[in-house]
Amino acid sequence: MIGSNIEALGVLLGNSKRCAILSHINPDGDAVGSSLGFWSYLQKTHPELETKAIFPNRFPEFLAWMPLASDSLIYAENKDAVKGYVAGCNLIMCLDFNNLYRIEELGAEVKKGTATKILIDHHPQPSDEFDLVFSNTAASSTCELVYKIIVALGGRNTLTKGEAEALYVGILTDTGSFNHSVNSPEPFRIAADLMELGIDKDEIASKVFEGYSGSRLRLLGYCLSEKMQLIPEKKAAYMALSREELERFQFKAGDAEGFVNYPLSIKGIEVTAFFYESLDRTHIRVSLRSKGKEISVNELARKYFNGGGHFNAAGGKYFGSLKNCCTYFENVLKVQSW
C-alpha cells in the first residue's frame, strides 16, 4: 500500500508550492489527529511548502488541545478564505474519508481546481476521484497510516511529542481504546513507539474522554433510560433524540460521541442505531454500529441512509422526521436476513 506510492508522494511534496490537508465533516479524533499530526510534520520538514489543515466544520472541544488546532481553518466559519486558499493549491491531501461528498460544499471547491489529490484513508470503497491513493481498510485508523507514511518518508526521527500525541489520539479513538478495529499487532507497536516519543497516554485519555460537561452525562442517562428501544428478534437496538431533547441538555458538538455503542453491551444485541435531529433541522444524523462478523453497518448505511463507513461503524443521513426515521429503521430491520 505504501511502498510503491511513497516515492511519488516524496516528489509531489518536494515540487509543490501550496498544500491543503482536508478531512471529513464533523471531524472526529482520527480526522483531527491525522490532519494536525501530518500538518505539523510537513511544516517542519517542508518549510518551502505552504500548508494548511482545513476542516469542513468545527471539531469538538475535547480535541482542541492538540498542536496547531487553533491555527487550522474551519470552512463553515471562513468560507471565502478557505475557497481562496484551496483555489491556489497544487496539492490536496484528503485524510480519513473516501469520497469528496464527505467534505460537502468544500468538495465542489476541490473539484474546481487542478491540484493533485492524494488520499490517505482506511474506509472501504474509496472513490476514483484521487490521483494517488494510500488506502488500507485493515488499518485501525488514518493516524496509523500517517505514522507509517512518515516512517516510510524517513521522518521517524523528526517526530515531535506533539505529533506523536496527535497520531495517538486517532488510534485511541478509532479503536475504542484498542477494543476493536485492531486487526494486527501494528497499532500496539505504533502506540509503543509513540510512547517512546514521550506521550503520556493516561493524560491523553483523560483529555479525550474525561472533558465532558455534567449535562452531557445526564443526556446519556436520559437517552439510555428513556429512549432506548430494543428489538431482540432482530438483535437490534436504537435511540433517537429530537432537537428539543438535545437543547434541554445544552447539547454541544461531540456530546453524542459514543452514545450509539452502549446498547452493544447487551447480550444478544449485535446492531445499534442512534438518530438525532441536525442543528438546522434539515436531516436526521444517523450513527450505526455492529459487533461481530455477521452484520455490516457499512452496507446498511450505504443502502438505506445515504452514507457509509466501516463494517462495524458507519453513519449517514435520513431526510424526513425523526419519527419517520425510527419507523423506517424498524422496517429496514424486518427485511434483513439475520
Ligand code: 5GP
Ligand atoms: P459516526 O457514527 O461516529 O459519526 O461515524 C462512524 C463511521 O462512519 C466513521 O468512520 C465515519 O467516517 C463514517 N460516517 C459517518 N457519517 C457518514 C456519512 O454521512 N457518510 C459516510 N460515507 N460515512 C460516514
Ligand code: MN
Ligand atoms: Mn478514521
